[in-house]
Amino acid sequence: MSLFDRAIVRALPVVPRPLVQRLSSRYIAGSQLSDARSVVARLNAEGKTATVDVLGEEITQPSEAEAIADEYVAALEAFERDGLDANVSVKPTALGLKLDYELCKRNVEQVIAAAEPTNRFVRIDMEDSSTTDDTLRLFRELREEGHARVGPVLQASLKRTVADAEALAGASVRICKGIYVEPESIQFRDDDDVRTSFVRSLATVLDGGCYAGIATHDEWLVEQALELVRERSLAPEQYEFQMLLGVRPELGDRLVAEGHRLRIYVPYGRQWYEYSLRRLKENPKIAGYVAADTLGRLVSGR
């Protein structure tokens, strides 16, 4: 984490809200479902699919978690009405995991009940390490109950992840580096170790017959993933690349042009401001990326 990144994060509380909104508008569809629908329609027209995240992590009441589940149901109904190619990604804590495991499970089941009739998929995002066991348990229970179109996320930066990948044979698994900063005893600090763990975890899920969501903007990892896919002679229907809205679009365009599937993660919701600040504080490296990208766009007139 550089001094530059830390300085940006320290300055965040004094950055005016409209400026944060301008900076985040590249990465967040907007505050309303209609914003997400427009963004997904544009992505679909570019040959990309989407997974939509309703923002709302810091909930304190069961009613707030239930309202988020209801919003997911409304989003899924709207995608079907509009003929959009979009799934959803849910955050267990937004659906009540920290309040009550069973409440969270009921809310996820409600989202799945809206997704299944139209063959849409529900991805369960992975949050900080205090939630890893419960999140994997939630996925296992849902799968045992017969829900096939649901899958978890593994974070390559966690030391446990290759072992977790081995236990997920046959599932649909997203592999990412992991955004949360965790204690050194459980997380790789060195970028090369994280990359090695990503490649090993991805190879493990592919060899375990999983459908892999390869979630990264790291070109080196994209090349390694392409190599793993080539070595196993996988068809484009057996894996997909995934990227965040607004991040490295030129890399995504190249993958689509080469015939690979690409799914874009599209966050939206009234809590865009809290989400933006929280993400930047959780991982100051991201603040550095956003600042560097914004400066680059200002200089080049993009």
Ligand SMILES: Cc1cc2nc3c(=O)[nH]c(=O)nc-3n(C[C@H](O)[C@H](O)[C@H](O)COP(=O)(O)OP(=O)(O)OC[C@H]3O[C@@H](n4cnc5c(N)ncnc54)[C@H](O)[C@@H]3O)c2cc1C
């Ligand atoms: C589809 C998707 C879903 C994800 N789901 C989860 C999840 O469930 N749990 C979780 O912990 N993490 C999740 N993440 C985040 C992930 O763990 C990483 O923090 C993030 O993707 C950055 O890692 P990277 O592999 O892109 O490599 P990096 O080396 O971090 O980034 C490579 C390059 O991409 C650009 N970049 C990367 N991230 C950003 C950004 N946010 N803003 C601007 N530029 C950026 C920079 O130019 C950087 O140099 C997800 C990521 C994606 C793409």
